Amino acid sequence: MIDGQLVAACEQERYTLDKHSRKFPIEASQDCLKQTGIKLDQVDELAYAFHPSYHIREAYLRPALDNDQDLGRLVGDLERIKENFFVEREIRDTLKFNGKIGFYPHHECHLASAWYPSGFDQSLVVSYDGIGEVETGLFAVGEGTSITVVHKSNRYPDSLGLLYSAVTHYLGWKHHCDEGIIMGLACYGEPDEIVPNSERSYLDVFSEIIVDLGSLDYRIGLDWIAYHEVRDKWVSDRFISVFGKKRSRDDPVTQHHKNIAAALQRRLEEVVLLQLERAKEMYSTTNLCLSGGVALNCSMNGKIEQSNLFDEIFVQPASGDAGVAAGACYVAHKTQHPDLCPEKMHNFYLGSRFDGQDILLDFSKAGLEPKESADLSRIIAEKLHAGKIIGWFQGGAEFGPRALGNRSILTRPFPADMKDYLNARVKFREEFRPFAPAVLAECYEDYFKIGQLSPHMLIACQATEKAKEEIPATVHVDDSCRVQTVTPDSNPRFYALLKAFYEKSGCPVLLNTSFNVKGQPIVNTPKQAIDCFLGTNIDCLVVGDYFVEK
Numbered sequence: 001m002i003d004g005q006l007v008a009a010c011e012q013e014r015y016t017l018d019k020h021s022r023k024f025p026i027e028a029s030q031d032c033l034k035q036t037g038i039k040l041d042q043v044d045e046l047a048y049a050f051h052p053s054y055h056i057r058e059a060y061l062r063p064a065l066d067n068d069q070d071l072g073r074l075v076g077d078l079e080r081i082k083e084n085f086f087v088e089r090e091i092r093d094t095l096k097f098n099g100k101i102g103f104y105p106h107h108e109c110h111l112a113s114a115w116y117p118s119g120f121d122q123s124l125v126v127s128y129d130g131i132g133e134v135e136t137g138l139f140a141v142g143e144g145t146s147i148t149v150v151h152k153s154n155r156y157p158d159s160l161g162l163l164y165s166a167v168t169h170y171l172g173w174k175h176h177c178d179e180g181i182i183m184g185l186a187c188y189g190e191p192d193e194i195v196p197n198s199e200r201s202y203l204d205v206f207s208e209i210i211v212d213l214g215s216l217d218y219r220i221g222l223d224w225i226a227y228h229e230v231r232d233k234w235v236s237d238r239f240i241s242v243f244g245k246k247r248s249r250d251d252p253v254t255q256h257h258k259n260i261a262a263a264l265q266r267r268l269e270e271v272v273l274l275q276l277e278r279a280k281e282m283y284s285t286t287n288l289c290l291s292g293g294v295a296l297n298c299s300m301n302g303k304i305e306q307s308n309l310f311d312e313i314f315v316q317p318a319s320g321d322a323g324v325a326a327g328a329c330y331v332a333h334k335t336q337h338p339d340l341c342p343e344k345m346h347n348f349y350l351g352s353r354f355d356g357q358d359i360l361l362d363f364s365k366a367g368l369e370p371k372e373s374a375d376l377s378r379i380i381a382e383k384l385h386a387g388k389i390i391g392w393f394q395g396g397a398e399f400g401p402r403a404l405g406n407r408s409i410l411t412r413p414f415p416a417d418m419k420d421y422l423n424a425r426v427k428f429r430e431e432f433r434p435f436a437p438a439v440l441a442e443c444y445e446d447y448f449k450i451g452q453l454s455p456h457m458l459i460a461c462q463a464t465e466k467a468k469e470e471i472p473a474t475v476h477v478d479d480s481c482r483v484q485t486v487t488p489d490s491n492p493r494f495y496a497l498l499k500a501f502y503e504k505s506g507c508p509v510l511l512n513t514s515f516n517v518k519g520q521p522i523v524n525t526p527k528q529a530i531d532c533f534l535g536t537n538i539d540c541l542v543v544g545d546y547f548v549e550k
């Protein structure tokens with residue numbers, strides 16, 4: 001961040017190729033400096049989105065005073081406590097940084113990451129995630145230059161995010177990674193069906209697992225979970241006794257599994273909507289800012305948008321823990337510049353970028369001879385219209401988990417079985433997973449039932465009849481779409497391609513999915529894009545002004 005403006009944001013997973021990497025972000029830090037031309041000794045402050053001493057005191061020391069079980073947890077987690085206590089030393093030793101390091105509360109950074117780029121004058125500002133230092137979410141009111149926290153009593157182990165991760169693990173996928181798969185699977189389930197060998201519906205059970213306490217509070221039924229007691233167990237013996245044994249990764253996905261996912265998703269939406277309804281009434285806000293890992297749940301966000309509770313919703317594009325780095329920068333800047341106020345941010349393409357020389361060198365190393373054209377949009381639009389699958393690599397990488405037209409795999413949104421081909425032959429992933437539509441912003445109302453622009457692909461909505469007929473490969477089984485609206489200001493080159501495809505086909509929509517295969521981060525470099533192109537059934541690769549075909 002320079003003078004209150006985010007100018008670079010890079011995620012470590014893109015360099016080490018371990019999705020949701022927890023490694024020290026040395027390469028990401030170096031790339032941020034490289035992109036901006038700043039040297040480390042020019043940095044005024046390194047802002048860290050976690051407060052170690054607050055975490056140790058509230059998550060370990062205070063509980064241990066009152067409870068022998070928590071005292072045992074403290075003893076068992078001594079190594080983790082030491083890691084947090086000495087994190088400043090690790091940062092200085094690894095980066096060789098001698099300047100100021102500021103430590104800021106995790107969820108306050110989540111709030112800042114959504115409020116300051118929103119451009120709103122006033123808003124309810126809410127975070128939901130797994131856990132920060134001890135809080136699992138905050139409610140605040142943003143107005144003018146200030147964010148005022150109004151509710152902070154949702155604390156570990158009461159966590160919507162950790163519960164979602166626990167069920168993700170139970171259903172056979174990777175926690176803190178594959179929660180989006182469960183969200184997609186939920187659309188195939190029936191939450192009102194009766195649980196086998198029971199008299200209760202799946203939703204009835206999850207209403208006991210997630211208990212609404214009124215106001216802005218909820219409780220997770222502790223006899224249904226185990227993540228607070230046994231590391232890596234996640235759900236309790238009672239959960240297993242009701243729903244059956246944990247699914248293994250390679251086991252078939254049954255209707256039972258789909259119903260569990262559907263009940264979890266429905267109950268999440270119910271409780272969040274109840275809280276937001278109450279918060280709006282309590283604080284008379286007309287807009288909503290959302291952040292935290294749970295805010296990546298676009299189905300939930302869609303239900304919020306459809307409720308008409310708020311005039312406009314802004315969801316931080318990097319709502320997970322990548323985004324708290326940006327939030328920490330805002331909080332740090334705010335401490336020095338109290339007059340900082342929200343400013344609408346359109347460009348979240350803040351990651352790695354490469355010039356023509358870099359691109360040509362990587363093509364040459366791969367033994368490829370790319371073509372160059374001044375009429376690239378028209379040429380690629382013709383290939384898309386012919387049914388070709390395009391790897392599209394442009395400009396700076398997106399900040400956050402969604403590909404928004406700079407690191408994308410693109411194809412036409414018809415026929416319906418294009419989805420099946422992409423899942424099986426290009427992405428190598430589960431057949432039930434949906435694909436998103438990217439649409440010219442001026443045309444979105446013809447295809448999607450949504451009351452605002454959705455530039456970051458984080459609000460699901462219902463498809464119109466026109467969409468179901470014309471772009472079926474982007475319509476999910478429940479007629480929902482995770483739409484991205486594209487304007488000339490947000491992404492000029494992607495907009496030009498959509499426009500050229502519209503002129504060629506009469507359709508202003510492209511199917512847009514992230515440029516990666518299952519289990520891998522989104523490609524970050526031309527070399528990674530070339531490797532993915534050569535290892536999949538992508539027909540044509542476009543990198544900058546250059547393209548190659550198979």
